[in-house]
Amino acid sequence: MLDGSNQVESGVRAPVPQVGQELECYEQHVYSYEPFSFYIKGKLRGGYVTLKRYRWEVKKAIQREQFHHEVTVLSDLRHPNILLLMAVCNSPDDPSQQGLVLEPVERAFLGKLLHEEKTVFDEDTILGFSRDVACAMQFVHQRDIFTVIWGLIVWY
Numbered sequence: 001m002l003d004g005s006n007q008v009e010s011g012v013r014a015p016v017p018q019v020g021q022e023l024e025c026y027e028q029h030v031y032s033y034e035p036f037s038f039y040i041k042g043k044l045r046g047g048y049v050t051l052k053r054y055r056w057e058v059k060k061a062i063q064r065e066q067f068h069h070e071v072t073v074l075s076d077l078r079h080p081n082i083l084l085l086m087a088v089c090n091s092p093d094d095p096s097q098q099g100l101v102l103e104p105v106e107r108a109f110l111g112k113l114l115h116e117e118k119t120v121f122d123e124d125t126i127l128g129f130s131r132d133v134a135c136a137m138q139f140v141h142q143r144d145i146f147t148v149i150w151g152l153i154v155w156y
Contacts, residue, residue: 016075017087019044019101025051032109039109044101049086052100067098073145074100081136 022044029041031050042051054063067090074085087101110129113119121129 016071016085018090019087020089023089023101031105032112042101048104050083050102050105052102054098070100079136079139081132
C-alpha cells in the first residue's frame with residue numbers, strides 16, 4: 001500500500017522502491033502485449049529493466065486496487081523463474097504512467113518467440129520451458145497465491 005513516502009509497503013518484506021523521472025522507457029521495444037497490460041524495455045540507473053504498463057479501461061478505484069494487489073503479491077515472490085519486482089512507478093495524476101519495474105528479460109517473452117517470430121524449438125528446449133513453468137507454478141500454488149502471473153514466468 002502507498003504510505004505517502006517514496007515507497008510502496010509490501011506488508012511482509014522491505015518496502016518496494018518507487019521511481020519516476022529517472023526511468024527511461026523504450027516504447028518501441030515491446031516484449032509482449034497482454035489483454036490488460038504490455039511489457040516494454042526500460043532503463044533505470046544505467047541498467048536495463050522490463051517495464052509492465054497497464055491499459056486501464058476500468059474505473060480508477062479498481063485500477064488502484066488491482067495495482068496495489070499486484071505489487072503486494074509480487075513483492076513477496078522470490079523464485080528464479082518469476083520476474084523479480086524491482087520498483088514501482090506510481091503516478092496518481094496519470095494512471096498511464098503507472099507500472100511495475102521488473103528484472104530485465106534476457107531473451108524474449110515466449111509468446112513473442114512462438115507467435116510472432118515463429119521460432120522452432122527442439123525437444124530438450126521445450127522440456128526445459130515446461131519444467132521452469134511447472135516449478136514457478138508449484139512455487140506460487142504452494143503459497144496459495146491465485147493471482148495470474150503468467151507473463152512474469154521466465155526460463156533459463
